[in-house]
Amino acid sequence: MLVSVGMDHRGVALRSAILHFCSARGFLVIDRGTADGSAPVDYPLIAHPVARDVQFGRARFGILACGSGLGMAVAANRLPGVRAALVLSREMAKIFRRHNHGNVLCLGARWQEPEEVAPLLQYFFDEEEDGGLRHRRRVALLDGGCWPYGKGSAMEGKSALATEDPEIFAAIGGERRRQEEYVELIASENFVSPSILEAAGSILTNKYAEGYPGQRYYGGCEFVDRVESLARDRAKKLFGAEHANVQPHSGSQANMAVYAAVLRPGDRILTMSLSHGGHLTHGYAKNLSGMLYEVTHYGTDPESQRLDYAAMARIAEKVRPKLVTVGASAYPRQIDFQKVAELAHAVGALAMADMAHVAGLVAAGLHPSPVPFCDLVTATTHKTLRGPRGGLILCRKEFAKAIDGAVFPGIQGGPLMHIIAAKAVCFREATGQKFRDYQRLVLENAAVMAKTLQNLGFSLVAGGTDNHLFLIDLRKNLPTMDGKMAQILLERAHITVNKNTIPGETRSPVDTSGVRIGTPAITSRGMGPAEAQQIGQWIAEVLMANGSEETIATVRENVLALCSRFPLPYPG
Numbered sequence: 414m415l416v417s418v419g420m421d422h423r424g425v426a427l428r429s430a431i432l433h434f435c436s437a438r439g440f441l442v443i444d445r446g447t448a449d450g451s452a453p454v455d456y457p458l459i460a461h462p463v464a465r466d467v468q469f470g471r472a473r474f475g476i477l478a479c480g481s482g483l484g485m486a487v488a489a490n491r492l493p494g495v496r497a498a499l500v501l502s503r504e505m506a507k508i509f510r511r512h513n514h515g516n517v518l519c520l521g522a523r524w525q526e527p528e529e530v531a532p533l534l535q536y537f538f539d540e541e542e543d544g545g546l547r548h549r550r551r552v553a554l555l556d557g558g559c560w561p562y563g564k565g566s567a568m569e570g571k572s573a574l575a576t577e578d579p580e581i582f583a584a585i586g587g588e589r590r591r592q593e594e595y596v597e598l599i600a601s602e603n604f605v606s607p608s609i610l611e612a613a614g615s616i617l618t619n620k621y622a623e624g625y626p627g628q629r630y631y632g633g634c635e636f637v638d639r640v641e642s643l644a645r646d647r648a649k650k651l652f653g654a655e656h657a658n659v660q661p662h663s664g665s666q667a668n669m670a671v672y673a674a675v676l677r678p679g680d681r682i683l684t685m686s687l688s689h690g691g692h693l694t695h696g697y698a699k700n701l702s703g704m705l706y707e708v709t710h711y712g713t714d715p716e717s718q719r720l721d722y723a724a725m726a727r728i729a730e731k732v733r734p735k736l737v738t739v740g741a742s743a744y745p746r747q748i749d750f751q752k753v754a755e756l757a758h759a760v761g762a763l764a765m766a767d768m769a770h771v772a773g774l775v776a777a778g779l780h781p782s783p784v785p786f787c788d789l790v791t792a793t794t795h796k797t798l799r800g801p802r803g804g805l806i807l808c809r810k811e812f813a814k815a816i817d818g819a820v821f822p823g824i825q826g827g828p829l830m831h832i833i834a835a836k837a838v839c840f841r842e843a844t845g846q847k848f849r850d851y852q853r854l855v856l857e858n859a860a861v862m863a864k865t866l867q868n869l870g871f872s873l874v875a876g877g878t879d880n881h882l883f884l885i886d887l888r889k890n891l892p893t894m895d896g897k898m899a900q901i902l903l904e905r906a907h908i909t910v911n912k913n914t915i916p917g918e919t920r921s922p923v924d925t926s927g928v929r930i931g932t933p934a935i936t937s938r939g940m941g942p943a944e945a946q947q948i949g950q951w952i953a954e955v956l957m958a959n960g961s962e963e964t965i966a967t968v969r970e971n972v973l974a975l976c977s978r979f980p981l982p983y984p985g
C-alpha cells in the first residue's frame with residue numbers, strides 16, 4: 414500500500430516514528446518532507462502535496478504532522494476528496510477511519526510523544542470503513558456537495574443520487590473535480606453549456622418515441638415531437654441542409670446508417686486510413702465497416718502529410734468505389750470537401766463527408782462546409798460543435814427516406830429524446846456571434862500552442878494546423894519516447910492529451926509515435942492565446958524533462974493555479 418507522508422519543521426519530531434511504523438507494516442512511502450527540523454516550513458506546502466497524492470489516488474492514505482496537527486488538517490481538507498483530521502487518541506483514530514472514512518491522519522508534536530504514534534496509526538490502519546449506507550451517504554455528501562443541483566435549483570442542497578447511490582455520486586463528483594483540475598486538450602472533448610447539460614439530464618430520458626415526428630409507434634409523443642422537429646429544423650438551418658436526421662446515438666452510428674442507406678455488403682468504398690487520421694468507422698478491419706465492405710484506403714502525401722487530392726482521384730479511377738468518404742479524427746489541415754465530391758462524382762461514386770471534428774468550425778463559417786458538395790454528411794455533436802454526445806446526418810432530400818429508414822428501424826430503436834433536446838439547444842447556441850467568436854479563438858489558441866511547441870523544437874504533423882488540433886511527431890526530437898509515455902507524463906502534470914498514430918507510423922496503435930492536442934475545451938473555459946502559449950511551454954517542459962518528478966510537480970502546481978482561474982461553467 415502507498416502512503417504519502419509529510420511534516421513541517423515542528424512535526425519532524427514525529428518523523429522517525431511515522432516512517433518506522435510504515436516500514437514495519439510494509440507500506441511504500443511517498444515522502445513529501447521535510448526531514449529538516451532546523452528550517453521553518455510553511456505547513457500548507459507540505460499538506461497540499463500529501464493531500465493531492467490521496468486525492469488523485471497516488472497514495473491510499475496520508476499521514477501529516479506539525480506542531481498542533483491543526484494546520485495540516487485544515488490545509489489538507491481544502492482539497493475535495495480528502496478527509497483529514499487531528500487524531501489524539503486510539504478511539505478517535507478508530508472512529509475517524511470507521512465513520513468518516515478518514516484518509517489523511519494528522520498528528521501534533523505538541524501533544525504527542527513519538528512513542529504514542531505507532532498505537533494511534535495502528536488503530537487507524539487496523540480499522541475498516543463502515544460500508545453502511547448512512548456513513549457512505551454522509552461521506553459522499555462531503556465529497557460531492559450538491560452537484561448537479563446548484564443555487565436557484567429546486568433541488569438546491571439536495572441530491573437523490575447522493576442518498577440512493579453514493580458510490581456513483583462520488584464517482585461523478587470525482588470526475589467533476591478531474592475536469593476542473595486538469596487542462597483538457599483531448600481534441601474531441603469539450604464542455605457543454607449549463608443549458609445543454611440541463612436538457613441532457615432532463616425527464617425526456619423517460620420517453621420512448623420510436624419513429625419520427627408525426628409518425629411514432631408510441632402514444633404521448635406531442636412534446637418530444639416538438640423537440641425533435643425543432644432539432645431537425647435548427648440543424649438544417651445551421652448547416653444549410655435539405656434534410657437532417659438527429660437521432661444517431663453517436664458519430665459511429667451516423668456513419669453506419671449512411672453505409673446502410675446507400676451500400677450493400679461487399680460494395681467498394683474508398684476511405685481515409687486510420688493511421689493517416691481517419692476513423693475506425695472508415696473501414697478499419699476490426700470495425701463492422703471494414704468487415705461488410707470492400708475497403709480501399711487513401712492516406713496523406715508522404716512529404717507534405719496533407720491530403721493529396723490528385724492521388725485520391727487516381728485511386729478512385731482505378732478502384733471505382735460506390736462511396737468515397739472524407740473526414741478525419743486526426744488531420745490538422747483544412748479539407749477540400751468540394752474536390753473530394755468532384756473526384757467521387759467523376760467515377761460515379763457518392764461522396765460522404767464525416768465532419769465530426771470540424772462541425773463547430775463549419776457552423777461558424779471558419780471551415781469550408783461539405784454540405785453544398787457532398788451527397789451525405791455526418792457529424793458528431795459533442796466535439797467542436799459543443800453539444801451533447803451524439804450523431805447527426807445531413808443530406809439532400811433525395812436521400813432523406815433512405816437515411817431515416819437506415820437509422821430507424823435500420824440500426825437503432827428508440828431515439829434518446831433528452832439528447833435530441835440537448836442537440837436542439839446546441840444548434841441554437843451555434844448560430845450566434847458568441848459561438849463564432851468562440852470558434853475563432855479555438856483556432857487562434859491551436860495556432861499559438863502549435864507555434865510555441867514548434868519554436869521549442871517539436872515537430873508537428875503536416876507542419877502545423879489550420880483547425881482546432883495538431884499532432885506532435887515525437888520521432889524527431891524524442892525518439893525514445895512513445896505517445897503512450899508522453900500521455901502518462903503529461904497526465905501526471907494535470908494535462909490531458911491522447912496518444913495518436915501518425916502518418917508513416919512505426920509503432921503499434923497502443924504505443925504510437927504521436928500525441929494529439931486540441932483546443933476546444935480550454936477555449937470553452939475562457940482561456941486565450943496567453944494561456945495557450947503557457948500550456949505549450951509546460952507541455953514542452955514535461956516532455957523534455959526526462960521524467961523529472963520535480964518538473965512534473967512544478968508544472969502540476971502551475972496547472973492547478975491556472976485551472977482555478979478558469980472555473981467550469983456549472984453551478985454547485
Ligand code: PLP
Pocket residue numbers: 601662663664665666668691692694740741742743767768769770793803804
Ligand atoms: N468520425 C470521426 C471523424 C470521429 O473522430 C469520431 C470520433 O472520434 C467518430 C466519427 C465517432 O464518433 P462517436 O465516438 O460518437 O461514435
